[in-house]
Amino acid sequence: MVAAGLLVLSFFALALGAPAPNVFRVHDARSAAPAGFEASGAPDANEVLQLRIALKTDSTQLVQRLLDVSTPGSQNYRKFLTKAEVAQLTAPSDDATQAINAWLKKNDVTATPGATNQWLNIELPVAKANAMLGAEFNVYTHSTTGVTAIRTLAYSVPESVQPHVDFIFPATTFPVPSSRGISSVYISGAFHNSTHAARADASCATTITPTCLQQFYNIPTTAATQKTNTMAVSSFVQSFASKTDLSNFLTKFRTDLSANTTFSVAAVDGGTNDETKPSIEGSLDIQYTVGTATDVPITFFTVGSNNDGDLTGFLDLVNTLIAQEKPPSVFTTSFGFPEALVGSDLANNICNAYAQLGARGTSIFFSSGDSGVDDGQSTACTTQFRPTFPSGCPFVTVVGATQGAPPESAAKFSSGGFSNIFSAATYQKEAISGYLTLLGQTNAGLFNTTGRAYPDISAAGVNYQVNIGGSIASVSGTSASTPLVASMVALVNDRLVAAGKPTLGFLNPFLYSTGASAFTDITSGSNPGCGTNGFPAVKGWDPVTGLGTPDFNKLLKAVGL
Numbered sequence: 095m096v097a098a099g100l101l102v103l104s105f106f107a108l109a110l111g112a113p114a115p116n117v118f119r120v121h122d123a124r125s126a127a128p129a130g131f132e133a134s135g136a137p138d139a140n141e142v143l144q145l146r147i148a149l150k151t152d153s154t155q156l157v158q159r160l161l162d163v164s165t166p167g168s169q170n171y172r173k174f175l176t177k178a179e180v181a182q183l184t185a186p187s188d189d190a191t192q193a194i195n196a197w198l199k200k201n202d203v204t205a206t207p208g209a210t211n212q213w214l215n216i217e218l219p220v221a222k223a224n225a226m227l228g229a230e231f232n233v234y235t236h237s238t239t240g241v242t243a244i245r246t247l248a249y250s251v252p253e254s255v256q257p258h259v260d261f262i263f264p265a266t267t268f269p270v271p272s273s274r275g276i277s278s279v280y281i282s283g284a285f286h287n288s289t290h291a292a293r294a295d296a297s298c299a300t301t302i303t304p305t306c307l308q309q310f311y312n313i314p315t316t317a318a319t320q321k322t323n324t325m326a327v328s329s330f331v332q333s334f335a336s337k338t339d340l341s342n343f344l345t346k347f348r349t350d351l352s353a354n355t356t357f358s359v360a361a362v363d364g365g366t367n368d369e370t371k372p373s374i375e376g377s378l379d380i381q382y383t384v385g386t387a388t389d390v391p392i393t394f395f396t397v398g399s400n401n402d403g404d405l406t407g408f409l410d411l412v413n414t415l416i417a418q419e420k421p422p423s424v425f426t427t428s429f430g431f432p433e434a435l436v437g438s439d440l441a442n443n444i445c446n447a448y449a450q451l452g453a454r455g456t457s458i459f460f461s462s463g464d465s466g467v468d469d470g471q472s473t474a475c476t477t478q479f480r481p482t483f484p485s486g487c488p489f490v491t492v493v494g495a496t497q498g499a500p501p502e503s504a505a506k507f508s509s510g511g512f513s514n515i516f517s518a519a520t521y522q523k524e525a526i527s528g529y530l531t532l533l534g535q536t537n538a539g540l541f542n543t544t545g546r547a548y549p550d551i552s553a554a555g556v557n558y559q560v561n562i563g564g565s566i567a568s569v570s571g572t573s574a575s576t577p578l579v580a581s582m583v584a585l586v587n588d589r590l591v592a593a594g595k596p597t598l599g600f601l602n603p604f605l606y607s608t609g610a611s612a613f614t615d616i617t618s619g620s621n622p623g624c625g626t627n628g629f630p631a632v633k634g635w636d637p638v639t640g641l642g643t644p645d646f647n648k649l650l651k652a653v654g655l
């Protein structure tokens with residue numbers, strides 16, 4: 095979005111019947127549609143648009159409270175906020191509510207409450223939206239994927255509401271079609287038949303099973319006991335998971351577990367789970383959560399709205415979790431976007447929603463991406479490293495990948511780098527400056543030294559054995575590392591709850607301080623990309639493997655168990 099200082103003052107005739115001309119301000123404008131999108135004509139004037147108004151709220155207090163409950167040593171450490179407390183911290187001012195209601199009323203538009211109090215939903219025909227917002231909604235078609243979207247390149251709002259509106263969504267926010275957008279797994283190796291048994295132990299250097307991971311990281315096989323300690327697993331772009339495949343996976347790789355051990359499914363935005371079409375990503379995520387977080391209750395959240403790479407699904411899933419009275423203690427997502435293709439307003443809004451969820455006590459994990467210092471777009475990266483989203487959000491824990499049996503080295507696809515939207519978090523400033531000193535002039539000018547740096551931690555991510563539609567495939571990616579780490583934290587939480595203690599919540603301030611001792615530093619390998627060797631893994635934190643790989647026993651010790 096255009097910053098306030100750059101706003102162009104402009105006047106628009108109001109819709110017929112409006113009492114007096116009003117000063118409108120261009121609230122958001124882009125010079126052109128993103129590359130690949132072409133305007134392909136005006137939509138039907140009567141077509142109904144569903145728009146959402148994001149209200150401006152000051153997140154300073156929310157972030158303070160988040161850090162207060164997440165920083166070891168703080169008096170309020172792990173005293174998480176209730177839903178009502180978070181809602182109060184994010185509530186728009188009375189002035190904002192009044193001004194916006196008056197504006198909508200004048201235009202005869204009725205708003206319905208959004209997922210949280212920061213959002214209002216409106217529905218109105220294209221013609222009316224054009225008039226009310228001084229906009230020109232057009233149909234845009236993406237040349238290679240055929241994805242279409244009704245969007246405008248600019249819109250305006252009256253001066254009276256301008257200070258209260260953060261942005262209107264999706265309006266100028268285009269989808270990120272999946273060919274270059276939402277990324278999932280990086281697949282390595284051929285599919286193997288399930289008769290081709292992967293043996294643990296000796297073969298852990300080349301094929302990873304739950305047993306290997308238990309051995310690498312001291313993950314217990316004992317079952318969790320606390321039914322209130324739950325984990326949510328995200329699924330986007332129709333990444334389905336099959337219960338039959340899971341059962342066969344457990345029969346083969348967790349012979350100590352009931353093959354009936356399973357997961358629940360929850361739909362967001364009409365998402366489904368067609369078990370006859372299991373995906374690589376959904377299968378991986380479910381098999382390595384159910385298969386390692388033994389008996390932790392797991393819900394697979396399948397999100398239907400963003401099959402075209404529309405960011406709506408990211409928003410709706412986090413807001414669904416915020417709306418729960420008791421959100422999951424762990425939330426893991428192996429999907430992401432190129433940061434450059436997510437507008438900074440939307441990026442900030444989604445990141446702020448993660449801060450709300452973190453304040454409620456949820457540990458949030460995201461994969462860093464599988465393109466080294468690049469972001470997975472199909473266009474060549476030449477001048478600057480390209481960060482991923484939401485890796486740059488300082489309120490989530492970002493997981494990179496390693497390869498091989500311990501001592502591991504960095505997996506070369508492990509995305510890492512520095513955000514161009516979010517600045518470095520206080521908890522990581524020392525880690526970053528230590529790294530930059532070691533790095534010297536390497537890659538100078540190719541990345542943003544002031545940005546939030548990621549990943550925070552890492553774990554094995556190469557050649558996971560996954561049952562997909564009855565066959566065992568070898569799957570690699572930070573998509574594998576992330577559900578694994580999330581599962582370990584879910585098991586730590588189970589023990590905390592059993593001991594009458596609160597769960598861990600937002601992890602990063604702990605990880606970069608008292609928790610660092612629970613991680614094995616990874617000091618070899620790098621993440622090449624953009625025509626460079628990328629960043630080297632070094633002693634201490636680095637933007638390839640973060641602080642290193644977790645050890646369950648050391649984690650227990652670090653949390654005082």
Ligand SMILES: *[C@@H]1O[C@H](CO)[C@@H](O)[C@H](O)[C@H]1NC(C)=O
Binds near residue numbers: 285286287
């Ligand atoms: C898998 O097994 C089937 C039949 O059992 C066989 O036809 C096929 O060639 C095998 N595929 C691989 C990759 O070994």
Ligand SMILES: *[C@@H]1O[C@H](CO)[C@@H](O)[C@H](O)[C@H]1NC(C)=O
Binds near residue numbers: 352353354
């Ligand atoms: C698994 O479920 C089936 C059918 O619900 C049941 O007959 C069987 O006893 C269960 N097996 C175990 C090990 O719980």
Ligand SMILES: *[C@@H]1O[C@H](CO)[C@@H](O)[C@H](O)[C@H]1NC(C)=O
Binds near residue numbers: 513517518542545
């Ligand atoms: C670098 O990151 C900061 C946030 O730390 C951001 O404000 C700035 O715009 C970024 N610079 C570039 C060139 O993207």
